[in-house]
Amino acid sequence: MLEVDGGIVFWILSFVILVSGFMVVSLKNVFHCALALVLCLFTVAGLYILLDAEFLAAAQVLIYVGAVAILLIFAVMLTSKLADKRITQSNEQALVGFFICALFAVAAYLLIKFNTIWYPLAKSALPSDNILTIGKYLMTEFMLPFEVVSILLVAALIGAIALARTEKS
Amino acid sequence: MIPYLALAAILFSIGLFGVMTRRNTIGILMSLELMFNAANINFVTFNKYVVSDGLVGQIFAIFIVVIAAAEAVVGLAIVLLIYRNWKGIDTDHFTVMKW
Numbered sequence: 001m002l003e004v005d006g007g008i009v010f011w012i013l014s015f016v017i018l019v020s021g022f023m024v025v026s027l028k029n030v031f032h033c034a035l036a037l038v039l040c041l042f043t044v045a046g047l048y049i050l051l052d053a054e055f056l057a058a059a060q061v062l063i064y065v066g067a068v069a070i071l072l073i074f075a076v077m078l079t080s081k082l083a084d085k086r087i088t089q090s091n092e093q094a095l096v097g098f099f100i101c102a103l104f105a106v107a108a109y110l111l112i113k114f115n116t117i118w119y120p121l122a123k124s125a126l127p128s129d130n131i132l133t134i135g136k137y138l139m140t141e142f143m144l145p146f147e148v149v150s151i152l153l154v155a156a157l158i159g160a161i162a163l164a165r166t167e168k169s
Numbered sequence: 170m171i172p173y174l175a176l177a178a179i180l181f182s183i184g185l186f187g188v189m190t191r192r193n194t195i196g197i198l199m200s201l202e203l204m205f206n207a208a209n210i211n212f213v214t215f216n217k218y219v220v221s222d223g224l225v226g227q228i229f230a231i232f233i234v235v236i237a238a239a240e241a242v243v244g245l246a247i248v249l250l251i252y253r254n255w256k257g258i259d260t261d262h263f264t265v266m267k268w
Contacts (some may be wrong), residue, residue, distance in 0.1 A: 014176045025187030051213045068241045075245040079252040094190045101186040108178035126221045156239035160246035
C-alpha cells in the first residue's frame with residue numbers, strides 16, 4: 001500500500017468520497033442523490049481535518065452540509081414529483097461521457113504521477129494556530145476580497161429573491 | 170501528497186461526468202458542487218505540502234466555498250423560475266433559445 005499521510009483513515013475517507021460521489025451522479029432518484037451528496041461533503045470535511053485545515057472543515061460542515069445541501073433538498077422537493085423516480089436521469093450521452101471522464105481521470109493521474117516534480121517551496125510547517133492565522137489574514141492581507149465577497153453575498157441574496165418571487169398582476 | 174491529488178482528480182472527473190450526463194438541472198448543480206470540492210481538496214493539499222509557510226490556500230478554499238454557496242442560491246432560484254414557467258426542470262424541456 002502506498003505511503004500516505006493519514007494512513008488507513010485516508011483510504012477509508014477516500015473510498016467513501018468516491019462511492020458517494022458516484023452515487024450522486026448515478027442514482028435514479030434525485031432525493032437520494034442529495035443524501036449521497038451530504039455524505040460526500042461530510043467526508044470531504046474529514047479529509048480537511050487530515051490535512052490540518054480545521055477551520056475549513058468546520059466551515060465545510062456548516063456551509064455545505066448545513067446550508068447548501070438543505071437548499072438543494074428544498075429545491076428537489078419543490079420541483080420534482082418524487083413519484084416519477086423511475087425516469088432515467090442520464091441522457092443518451094452517458095456512455096460517451098463516461099469514457100471521456102475516465103480518460104480525463106487517467107490522464108490527470110499520469111500527469112500528477114510522472115510528469116511533475118513536486119517539491120516543497122517552504123521549509124516551515126503549517127502554522128499550528130489555524131483559526132488565529134486565518135483571522136489575521138482576513139483582516140490584513142485579504143481585507144479587500146473579504147469585503148468584496150460580502151457584497152457578492154448580498155447581491156446573490158437580492159438576486160435570488162428577485163428571481164424567485166411571484167409577480168402580482 | 171500524490172494520493173490526495175489523485176483523489177481530487179477522480180472526484181473532479183465524477184463531477185464532470187454528472188454535469189455532462191444528468192437530465193435534471195438540480196442534478197447538474199449537485200455535480201458542480203462535487204467539482205468545487207475537488208478543487209478545494211487540491212488547494213488544501215498544496216497548502217500543506219508545497220507552500221506551507223502560510224494559510225493562503227485555505228483562505229482561497231474558504232472563498233471558493235462562499236462563492237459556491239452564492240452560486241447555488243442563484244442557480245436554485247433560476248431552477249424554481251424555470252419550473253414555474255415550463256412545468257419541469259429537465260434540460261430537454263427548455264429549448265426556446267435553440268434554433
